[in-house]
Amino acid sequence: ILNVEQSPQSLHVQEGDSTNFTCSFPSSNFYALHWYRWETAKSPEALFVMTLNGDEKKKGRISATLNTKEGYSYLYIKGSQPEDSATYLCAFRSSNTGKLIFGQGTTLQVKP
Amino acid sequence: DSGVTQTPKHLITATGQRVTLRCSPRSGDLSVYWYQQSLDQGLQFLIQYYNGEERAKGNILERFSAQQFPDLHSELNLSSLELGDSALYFCASSVGAGKHTFGSGTRLTVV
Secondary structure (H helix, E strand, C coil), X not given: XXXXXXXXXXXXXXXXXXXXXXXXXXXXXXXXXXXXXXXXXXXXXXEEEECCCCCEEEECCEEEEEECCXXXXXXXXXXXXXXXXXXXXXXXEECCCCCEEECCCEEEXXXX | CCCCXXXXXXXXXXXXXXXXXXXXXXXXXCEEEEEEECCCCCCEEEEEEECCEEEEECCCCCCEXXXXXXXXXXXXXXXXXXXXXXXXXXXXXXXXXXXXXXXXXXXXXXX
């Protein structure tokens, strides 16, 4: 069974705070790790697709790192804004299946 | 607009019935994926098609089936519906194994 775990489950921060979440995934048969942002009443939107150990990706104030040997990825948000409030999903794709296995997500609430 | 079109947006039907959900992928994307999101559950992978052929299968019930047509649109058929099948069903498409582009989902309510 492929398990993708995200922590924390939810997070409340003040505007301007920096924050980070963790995604843990199987360290064997790694193919790719995806991060998505899912706002209420919308559909998930891709942030990053990471494939190489040590990869770091950045999009504005959001960045992500990847460690495939130990099976984790961090997502960082610098200077959180209310519009960053959403659920952040990570998803693991193994090299021997076509499935994308999603974690349960981290729900971020940024208070003005 | 993500480029992935799902219809209908909402569907209310009775137990025992059969419904068909439709998905048109983003132009150029050959892969189509179906996901189910039930209450308090994350996105559960159902099935993937690539250029008309089934590529991967998740925990899809035998009462459910899908196909991808030559024009690359896909349909998810749900039959003998039960109350527990009420969920948000998402379609996503991708170029190969890259990032998913999601549709806006179909909310199915079985009464």
